[in-house]
Amino acid sequence: MRFGTLEAGGTKMVLSVGNEQNELLEQAVIPTETPEKTIPAMISWFRERNIVSLGIGTFGPVDLNPASSTYGWITKTPKPGWSDMPLLPPMRDALGVPAQIDTDVNAAALAEWQLGAANGLNSCMYVTVGTGIGAGLVIEGKLVHGLVHPELGHMFLRQEPNDRTPAGFCPYHRGCLEGLASGPAMEKRWGIKAQDLPPDHEAWDLEAAYLAQMCVNAVCAFSPERIILGGGVMQQKHLLPRIRRKTLELLNGYIQAKEILDNIDGYIVEPGLGTKSGAAGALLLARKAFEEDE
């Protein structure tokens, strides 16, 4: 049986076909242009592959309420051509297969929980730190869909005392997490692309401090059993140990959990599925769409 998966991103669409062993068999990449151009191209790729269902992990914001008349639509986005546009409905209808959609980070969180670094736990937070900062949560054994999906990147944090540009770069909130610590915020702050900042640059301790505050706020707000950090910025392998150290420093012994105090290396971790969490999550959504349709 062949399941279709789509990772819908702001710059590219990654299409894939997977099987019941959660293996991804083949892949295609299509640039994200307008819906009028990109959606038909995706439909014809999947049509040739005879899929039984479709799972979509998408950029947001997206309407995830199955009872809504705009379920599976992209809502307000600065991305040209995509505001208030349907994504799931035209693909589901043209392909004639059941389909499910979630945010890219929720899909990744689902995969990390069922197959990756949080397998067997009752809760986790998956965060991607890259062009934006987003999170997917599993709490009490369920993927969280709230009033709207989480927008962790827009949480407010304490300005670090040695931050020279604490106002931040988010067009909505300036100094929210994303405005202080996303890849583009790092580039604006230092005038150098994040990936080109050397490991001994002061940028990294500041970055670690903001991401550690994010971890502390998650522990205080809903106390996940594990925190998984992925995304482009986290490819800098020296960053994770700094975040762990700083998280312990900020918590300052207040939270008495041996899982944190005695084993921070097992508490804040990298994705178990590497860079495949999103694709694996879309495949789980496709399988779910198929099973629930039977």
Add this chain to the structure above:
Amino acid sequence: MRFGTLEAGGTKMVLSVGNEQNELLEQAVIPTETPEKTIPAMISWFRERNIVSLGIGTFGPVDLNPASSTYGWITKTPKPGWSDMPLLPPMRDALGVPAQIDTDVNAAALAEWQLGAANGLNSCMYVTVGTGIGAGLVIEGKLVHGLVHPELGHMFLRQEPNDRTPAGFCPYHRGCLEGLASGPAMEKRWGIKAQDLPPDHEAWDLEAAYLAQMCVNAVCAFSPERIILGGGVMQQKHLLPRIRRKTLELLNGYIQAKEILDNIDGYIVEPGLGTKSGAAGALLLARKAFEEDE
């Protein structure tokens, strides 16, 4: 049938007996002294009332893991005599009835969700703003118990530009939410007890700004369907409208949810059960203890 309820606080223990109609029939208040003195006094009060089960909403931190050998114990606390002391076990054993325990704020959140301001919703956050700041969460239809219970009061926030003492007063984290906005933090900041600060004092807009940041961070982190604000500081009735206004201002239109944008008065609300949320929650825990024991 008579159910016993205990609201265990740092200064007083409120004992009550309730019935199957969720009515509280009689009440006693015992000062919180040492466990050696206070627990036997509570046992003898309940023993005379022939209760079938006991529900406890307690100050924390408390071990809530039913599989733990210290389930129902107070863990590390600055409260003299109560660190690493059992609370639920001696009462359950002496009274010979089933018992359940949760934090005072989780109990209140449970009651507000089942009987109060969040009745019928799938998620909510109940926050008490008083001597400390604490929260109980319901997410995806379940009361949240994470790795540890939420400690929302210790989340980091952005310092307000017009805050003259932004370092804050938390002994662990200085400028966390509780260190900036609890009742004692207000008193330390202004040299006047919070309840004596007049409504036109600049203290209140600052207080509203920090509590609005808390609301924003909750919306971004897990997106509850309703936020319920209770506790002593919230008795100042002019505070809630300020928090609503400031929350909208801080979100700045980023979160496209009509429940927030069009009806903030219905999104951030006072407790539906007034000051009885905690007691009502303890009664629900007692009923649950009885039903699950049958």
